[in-house]
Amino acid sequence: MKEFTVGNSQDQVISLFPERVIKRVALGEKILGVMRVGMEFYAFENSCPHRGASLLQANINGQGEIICPLHQYRFDLKTGQVKAGYCRDLEVFPAILTEDGLKITVPDS
Structure with a gap:
């Protein structure tokens, strides 16, 4: 597993991710979708399975x-x-807001 940090502070991360707007984020060899709902952050594969x-x-x-x-x-x-449809589950990644930025953990490629 690799941990990446996006941004340098909580305030910067909040400004980078407007409420309920999905942003494309490249972390190593992975391209993710990242979004914020309130103070919760979600990171997920950027393509539907x-x-x-x-x-x-x-x-x-x-x-x-x-x-x-x-x-x-x-x-x-x-x-x-998956809640509606017939395919594998969407891959999601831990995304935790800290004082030093948004920490996202992805598996090794």
Whole structure:
């Protein structure tokens, strides 16, 4: 596992990630989608596991699910579990806001 830090402070991270806006983040060889809801951060693979559609244009519903724009498959943002559709779960990564920035842990490539 590798830990990456995005930003240098809490304030900088909050300004980098506007509320409920998915941003593309490159960490090592992985490209992730990262978003903030309140003070919670979510990091996930940037493509839908069903057909590879970009999740950077996805919507988030009131149940904390990311909805693929192609076929409306839904995935739990916290666990990655598929909630609607038939494919593998979405890969999610721990994202913790600290005083020193946003710490995201990804598996070794």
